[in-house]
């Protein structure tokens with residue numbers, strides 16, 4: 169099944185115009201591929217352009233503070249990508265003389281680079297014949313092969329990677345991989361693929377069987393858990409208390425209003441918040457008026473967060489540390505936050521203006 173000629177011909181006429189494709193460099197390819205993990209192209213474009221303006225090369229990124237990098241990433245999600253990008257830039261400067269390594273094997277030694285990203289960078293930035301398999305390409309290949317196994321099963325993964333390896337041409341491997349990404353994004357769509365416009369019709373077993381709408385087979389996901397969460401906007405003498413999340417895990421390194429998940433042993437939301445603040449910060453608080461209910465869906469769960477304006481109980485004190493700060497509400501914009509905490513911060517500033 170040799171389809172690279174037809175695919176590349178289509179790509180030459182239909183390639184998407186994307187900012188990382190103009191003035192290509194290993195650095196720009198790497199940043200774009202990390203930003204594109206789990207994220208739509210349209211969402212990435214403005215972040216990529218801002219990032220390039222502020223950090224045009226490895227050196228400027230390596231020299232930045234983590235909080236500068238997280239602030240520029242705010243809103244793009246999956247913040248471990250930003251932390252890893254920053255760490256990887258420092259490693260590239262320290263160990264590779266400021267030049268991104270060119271083989272998949274070396275690339276995969278850097279934080280945040282897995283098999284797909286390594287293949288994409290090696291092929292796009294260095295022209296190496298390396299396969300890449302992202303969500304779009306998986307879908308295209310599963311249809312070319314009329315794969316009836318669930319897409320993410322170990323057997324499918326093995327088959328798709330080996331197919332990708334064989335299909336990747338020696339010449340123009342980067343264009344070939346990008347052509348597949350573009351085809352998946354514009355023609356071989358998840359629902360109702362546009363087969364009459366597809367250059368790979370003749371190579372597509374699903375199209376020939378008429379099964380393109382049933383493939384890929386996706387296993388049903390378990391229901392997404394839903395959590396009730398509380399957060400305290402603790403105010404004192406015009407300042408508000410924020411806390412930095414641990415580096416590892418969800419929203420790692422970002423700042424938030426302290427609080428936590430409602431447990432079955434909590435009598436109500438106020439009891440939950442008082443317990444959380446005592447456990448996390450070692451302080452007793454008085455719960456004041458409600459300050460909004462905020463809903464958010466993360467990848468694996470959803471939350472409904474109840475915020476409250478709070479005060480420390482008389483006699484209680486909270487001393488600042490590296491991860492606990494008293495700040496003016498107007499300074500909150502300078503601290504990288506997740507979506508919900510940013511909304512709370514903005515609402516707080518709006519209230520103070522009224």
Ligand code: SF4
Pocket residue numbers: 308311312355356357361362363366367368369372374375380
């Ligand atoms: Fe996808 Fe249809 Fe092209 Fe097959 S023919 S690759 S299903 S768009």
